[in-house]
């Protein structure tokens with residue numbers, strides 16, 4: 489388990505600082521129980537603004553969830569300091585844009601949706617609410633993958649947009 493990084497590779501065109509914007513940005517994930525292997529059917533989202541208490545006064549986590557199958561209480565955290573913009577100079581390369589601290593809940597799939605922001609590479613013009621699920625102005629080809637940072641294994645490769 490441990491840390492899982494979400495990596496992005498994109499071809500940016502005249503934009504830079506492509507990033508997940510704000511405390512309310514929703515990271516849509518499918519989460520797997522590390523105890524029994526059950527994977528959530530629905531997309532679930534994590535937001536920086538969310539916090540739930542852990543049992544027994546052991547602090548809090550972004551999401552605390554009891555597994556439907558094995559009843560284990562699992563949790564996962566967004567590590568806020570790891571959220572990074574994808575810049576013009578990162579174009580064509582995989583870059584980790586966020587890391588999750590996994591305690592029993594591990595992301596196995598990711599769906600980019602609305603809420604990304606960027607700015608013009610030369611002009612600095614802000615672009616808000618970019619939806620990376622669709623083809624949009626400013627980027628070609630984007631692909632995400634999840635990488636277990638402790639073991640170095642790719643846990644999932646999400647199909648890209650060409």
Ligand SMILES: [Zn+2]
Nearest residue numbers: 521524555558
């Ligand atoms: Zn389970």
